[in-house]
Amino acid sequence: xxxxxxxxxxxxxxxxxxxxxxxxxxxxxxxxxxxxxxxxxxxxxxxxxxxxxxxxxxxxxxxxxxxxxxxxxxxxxxxxxxxxxxxxxxxxxxxxxxxxxxxxxxxxxxxxxxxxxxxxxxxxxxxxxxxxxxxxxxxxxxxxxxxxxxxxxxxxxxxxxxxxxxxxxxxxxxxxxxxxxxxxxxxxxxxxxxxxxxxxxxxxxxxxxxxxxxxxxxxxxxxxxxxxxxxxxxxxxxxxxxxxxxxxxxxxxxxxxxxxxxxxxxxxxxxxxxxxxxxxxxxxxxxxxxxxxxxxxxxxxxxxxxxxxxxxxxxxxxxxxxxxxxxxxxxxxxxxxxxxxxxxxxxxxxxx
Amino acid sequence: xxxxxxxxxxxxxxxxxxxxxxxxxxxxxxxxxxxxxxxxxxxxxxxxxxxxxxxxxxxxxxxxxxxxxxxxxxxxxxxxxxxxxxxxxxxxxxxxxxxxxxxxxxxxxxxxxxxxxxxxxxxxxxxxxxxxxxxxxxxxxxxxxxxxxxxxxxxxxxxxxxxxxxxxxxxxxxxxxxxxxxxxxxxxxxxxxxxxxxxxxxxxxxxxxxxxxxxxxxxxxxxxxxxxxxxxxxxxxxxxxxxxxxxxxxxxxxxxxxxxxxxxxxxxxxxxxxxxxxxxxxxxxxxxxxxxxxxxxxxxxxxxxxxxxxxxxxxxxxxxxxxxxxxxxxxxxxxxxxxxxxxxxxxxxxxx
Numbered sequence: 001x002x003x004x005x006x007x008x009x010x011x012x013x014x015x016x017x018x019x020x021x022x023x024x025x026x027x028x029x030x031x032x033x034x035x036x037x038x039x040x041x042x043x044x045x046x047x048x049x050x051x052x053x054x055x056x057x058x059x060x061x062x063x064x065x066x067x068x069x070x071x072x073x074x075x076x077x078x079x080x081x082x083x084x085x086x087x088x089x090x091x092x093x094x095x096x097x098x099x100x101x102x103x104x105x106x107x108x109x110x111x112x113x114x115x116x117x118x119x120x121x122x123x124x125x126x127x128x129x130x131x132x133x134x135x136x137x138x139x140x141x142x143x144x145x146x147x148x149x150x151x152x153x154x155x156x157x158x159x160x161x162x163x164x165x166x167x168x169x170x171x172x173x174x175x176x177x178x179x180x181x182x183x184x185x186x187x188x189x190x191x192x193x194x195x196x197x198x199x200x201x202x203x204x205x206x207x208x209x210x211x212x213x214x215x216x217x218x219x220x221x222x223x224x225x226x227x228x229x230x231x232x233x234x235x236x237x238x239x240x241x242x243x244x245x246x247x248x249x250x251x252x253x254x255x256x257x258x259x260x261x262x263x264x265x266x267x268x269x270x271x272x273x274x275x276x277x278x279x280x281x282x283x284x285x286x287x288x289x290x291x292x293x294x295x296x297x298x299x300x301x302x303x304x305x306x307x308x309x310x311x312x313x314x315x316x317x318x319x320x321x322x323x324x325x326x327x328x329x330x331x332x333x334x335x336x337x338x339x340x341x342x343x344x345x346x347x348x349x350x351x352x
Numbered sequence: 353x354x355x356x357x358x359x360x361x362x363x364x365x366x367x368x369x370x371x372x373x374x375x376x377x378x379x380x381x382x383x384x385x386x387x388x389x390x391x392x393x394x395x396x397x398x399x400x401x402x403x404x405x406x407x408x409x410x411x412x413x414x415x416x417x418x419x420x421x422x423x424x425x426x427x428x429x430x431x432x433x434x435x436x437x438x439x440x441x442x443x444x445x446x447x448x449x450x451x452x453x454x455x456x457x458x459x460x461x462x463x464x465x466x467x468x469x470x471x472x473x474x475x476x477x478x479x480x481x482x483x484x485x486x487x488x489x490x491x492x493x494x495x496x497x498x499x500x501x502x503x504x505x506x507x508x509x510x511x512x513x514x515x516x517x518x519x520x521x522x523x524x525x526x527x528x529x530x531x532x533x534x535x536x537x538x539x540x541x542x543x544x545x546x547x548x549x550x551x552x553x554x555x556x557x558x559x560x561x562x563x564x565x566x567x568x569x570x571x572x573x574x575x576x577x578x579x580x581x582x583x584x585x586x587x588x589x590x591x592x593x594x595x596x597x598x599x600x601x602x603x604x605x606x607x608x609x610x611x612x613x614x615x616x617x618x619x620x621x622x623x624x625x626x627x628x629x630x631x632x633x634x635x636x637x638x639x640x641x642x643x644x645x646x647x648x649x650x651x652x653x654x655x656x657x658x659x660x661x662x663x664x665x666x667x668x669x670x671x672x673x674x675x676x677x678x679x680x681x682x683x684x685x686x687x688x689x690x691x692x693x694x695x696x697x698x699x700x701x702x703x704x
Contacts (some may be wrong), residue, residue, distance in 0.1 A: 025500070028584050030430035030568055031397035031491075033498050038390040045383035046439040046488055048477045078382035087398040089441070089486040125400045129481010134441040136398055136488040139383075146385050148377070216382055232380050 003096055006124050013105045014088070014122065021085060021118035032087070032120035040140040043081035047071045050091075050132035055196070056174055057130070061100045062107025063196040064133070069111045070198045071219065072137035074271040077205035078217040080147035081139035083115055088122035093131035115202065145209045152214035152233035152276035158300040159212075159285060161201045161273040163247040164222055168267020169260060170195025182256065187249035194247075198271035203292035208275060211284055215275035221266040225274055226310045233276070236306025241314050245297040265312065276302055355448055358476050365457045366440070366474065373437060373470035384439070384472035392492040395433035399423045402443075402484035407548065408526055409482070413452045414459025415548040416485070421463045422550045423571065424489035426623040429557035430569040432499035433491035435467055440474035445483040467554065499560060499567035504585035504628035508565050510652040511637060513553045513625040515599040516574055520619020521612065522547025534608065539601035546599075550623035555644035560627060563636055567627035573618040577626055578662045585628070588658025593666050597649040617664065628654055 004012065010027060018024035023034045049068045051057040059067075069086065076083040088108075092101075112119065120138070152158075170191040172180055180188060201217075208215060214233050218225045222239075230237045246254060246264065253260040277285050282298070289296035356364065362379060370376035375386045401420045403409040411419075421438065428435040440460075444453075464471065472490070504510075522543040524532050532540060553569075560567060566585050570577045574591075582589045598606060598616065605612040629637050634650070641648035 028580075029501050030427040031395045031433070031489075033431070033493075034394040034396060035495075036388045036390050036392055036394065038388050040388055042386040042388065042394075043383045044386060044439065044488075044490070045473055046441045046486075047475050048441045048443070048486070050443070050477050050479055052480070053477060075382040079385070081383070087396065087488060089398045089400045089488075091400070091402070091443075091484075121397055123399050125402050125405060125484075127402055127481055127484075128404070129479055132443075132477075132479075134398075134400070134486045136396075136439060136441075137383075138396070141385075143387075149381050228380075 003092060003094060003101065004098060009101065009124060013101060014119065017105070017109060017112065018119040021120060023085060023118060023120050027121060034120070034138070037140055039143055041143055041146060043076060043079045043139040043141055043146060044136065045072060045075040046134060046136040047075065048132055048134040051130040053130070059174070059196055061103035062110070065104045065107030066111050066197050068133040068135050069108065069115070069117065070200045071271065072135045073115055073200035073202055074198060074217040074219065076137060076139040077201040077273060078147065078215055079139070079141060080145060080205045080209045080212075080215065081141045082206060083117055083137055083139040083202060085118035085120045085138050087120050087136045089134040090122065090124040091127045091132045091134070092124055093127055093129070096131055141209070147205065147208060147212050147215035147275070149214050149216050149229045149232035152229060152235050152302050153278070154235060154302050154304045156213050156276040156278055156302040157282060157298050158226070158237055158239060158302065159275050159277060159296050160218070160222070160245060160299045161204055161289070161294050161296050162199065163245045163250060164270060164272065165250045165264020165267060166191055166194035166247050167198065167269025167271065168263045169250055169253060171269065172263070180253070183249065183253065187252060190247070191249050195269060198269065200271055201273045201292070201294055204273055204289060204294040204296070207288035207292045208273075208285070211281050211288060212275040212277050215273055218270040218272045218274050220268050222270070222274065223266050223310060223312065227308045229274060229276070230306065230310055231308025233302075234305060234307070235302045236304055236309035237300060237311075238303045239300035239310065239312045241312050243297060243299045245295065245299070355444060355446060355453065356450060361453065361476060365453060366471065369457070369461060369464065370471040373472060375437060375470060375472050379473060386472070386490070389492055391495055393495055393498060395428060395431045395491040395493055395498060396488065397424060397427040398486060398488040399427065400484055400486040403482040405482070411526070411548055413455035414462070417456045417459030418463050418549050420485040420487050421460065421467070421469065422552045423623065424487045425467055425552035425554055426550060426569040426571065428489060428491040429553045429625060430499065430567055431491070431493060432497060432557045432561045432564075432567065433493045434558060435469055435489060435491040435554060437470035437472045437490050439472050439488045441486040442474065442476040443479045443481075443484045443486070444476055445479055445481070448483055493561070497561045499557065499564050499627070501566050501568050501581045501584035504566035504581060504587050504654050505630070506587060506654050506656045508628040508630055508654040509634060509650050510578070510589055510591060510654065511627050511629060511648050512570070512574070512597060512651045513556055513641070513646050513648050514551065515597045515602060516622060516624070517602045517616020517619060518543055518546035518599050519550065519621025519623065520615045521602055521605060523621065524615070532605070535601065535605065539604060542599070543601050547621060550621065552623055553625045553644070553646055556625055556641060556646040556648070559640035559644045560625075560637070563633050563640060564627040564629050567625055570622040570624045570626050572620050574622070574626065575618050575662060575664065579660045581626060581628070582658065582662055583660030585654075586657060586659070587654045588656055588661035589652060589663070590655045591652035591662065591664045593664050595649060595651045597647065597651070
């Protein structure tokens with residue numbers, strides 16, 4: 001069954017989703033109309049997910065919808081914002097049919113309920129290329145309370161929410177990468193789900209207002225993103241490799257082959273919060289984690305002023321410096337996809 | 353020369369554009385941070401332009417940048433909003449090179465200056481498909497003053513800004529359609545430019561606050577869009593064909609072959625304002641047009657309550673009813689692209 005024309009798609013699938021939101025004007029006008037929230041700042045970002053780049057074309061449509069929203073929700077979490085609504089720019093391919101769109105719609109609807117999000121507007125475009133979705137998300141934070149990347153100070157603790165590397169390892173699982181052949185089915189599946197459906201840490205972000213000195217989400221690999229935060233703050237950071245929180249599945253992989261640890265540290269798609277906070281609020285950070293149902297782990301400290309240097313140390317103290325961080329995947333289990341990632345040698349040296 | 357990596361593109365091209373806007377946080381955080389404007393409503397919309405769909409892949413990059421902004425600015429105009437800033441989600445193809453991106457950047461920068469727009473944020477994604485740009489635009493209007501589609505009342509005049517059909521006829525010109533072979537080069541070029549670079553009627557939209565009872569922009573063909581406005585307002589509308597404002601180039605074409613008139617009436621990409629206003633404010637509407645430097649023409653009236661019926665009448669009174677409006681192009685000069693547009697017969701009958 002082919003895809004319905006744009007007007008019908010909007011009328012049958014998207015307009016009902018916008019019904020609860022007066023801002024959307026029933027998707028019948030040229031734009032949404034959003035009342036001012038005096039005393040609050042608006043937090044706005046846009047992120048696109050594209051088939052073959054951010055998700056697999058064969059991923060379940062409901063998961064694609066959730067991912068499109070959640071990578072954006074993760075930006076709200078990083079800023080400590082309460083997400084409020086979004087606009088959806090859909091790039092639709094004629095390889096999609098009505099059944100696909102309906103499942104996508106159901107996933108979108110479920111996450112709108114989970115996260116209290118309104119649909120404000122959007123547009124649809126037909127493309128002969130890969131399909132995808134560009135979400136513009138709008139949220140709010142009390143004036144002056146937004147979390148930023150630039151406030152970390154020497155002496156601060158460095159924290160990470162959840163576990164590290166499940167996104168990048170999950171991509172290998174989704175691709176049925178032979179490198180994961182020995183992994184138990186339940187771990188394989190768990191990792192796949194983590195790749196397909198990130199868990200944005202919105203409640204934790206909100207709970208960290210007034211506590212965290214700097215924050216961001218880890219979408220581009222811990223090593224890379226820690227450098228961004230350190231640079232924005234004018235500091236240098238040391239991360240303790242042995243403190244990095246790993247899921248049971250990731251732990252098994254990293255113990256079996258050190259190259260997986262490298263993937264975990266430099267790979268993307270974690271959507272966890274990386275943040276700094278003064279030592280003096282350690283207990284309050286732990287309490288914020290508990291109150292929001294999100295594990296938080298102290299993984300390092302801000303060692304001094306600097307220009308964004310990040311060192312990752314073993315218990316023994318040997319430094320580990322990937323030549324380039326971010327989006328490094330094990331291609332065919334070789335440990336190096338040729339895209340400028342760390343060489344296997346680097347990883348083996350430090351991951352005993 | 354290949355395209356620079358994402359971080360370099362953002363650093364070298366987009367960050368400088370965001371420098372004047374504190375909201376953008378130097379594009380160094382996970383989202384933009386926008387202060388509340390108490391007493392104003394925010395107007396937000398998103399529109400995507402894709403190569404091969406909304407512009408030609410060979411169009412000058414500066415024109416592509418301008419079009420990406422201007423189709424969105426036209427939505428601001430339609431709501432009577434003052435545009436303030438935008439987020440840019442770029443789908444980049446490896447067929448683009450640094451030279452292309454720099455020319456795109458220059459076009460973007462020029463229009464940001466022309467329209468007083470700030471760059472708040474964005475993202476870039478590589479695609480193996482057609483390149484394109486999804487712009488989310490944010491503007492403001494004093495509380496309660498937004499123009500809507502739903503306020504037209506029986507007896508109101510129907511108005512159109514600028515001229516009709518240049519966008520759709522301009523597409524034919526850009527494609528060097530043989531149907532336009534007889535057209536003088538200066539008219540050919542003028543139409544091409546109108547297609548490539550719409551003129552959003554932002555000043556007129558602002559001037560119509562408190563005057564227009566309903567408004568929208570004509571992006572999907574006058575006939576189709578008039579029906580949208582009439583339906584939203586619960587009225588029926590009559591448009592006087594002989595009153596339709598045509599540019600010299602469009603007039604020559606419509607006089608030479610009636611099928612061009614059909615393209616003008618049902619084609620897209622005009623980005624003019626279609627609006628209604630009570631008879632009692634006719635002079636003030638004309639003054640608003642003059643003050644904003646935008647020609648406005650009275651093209652019809654709201655004849656009574658209804659469900660969105662639009663009739664287009666000749667001086668003789670014969671009705672003209674395209675079976676389907678919007679995006680009808682003369683393919684190869686045949687007058688019917690097979691996509692469900694009006695048949696040539698329909699047009700010939702009414703356009704003597």
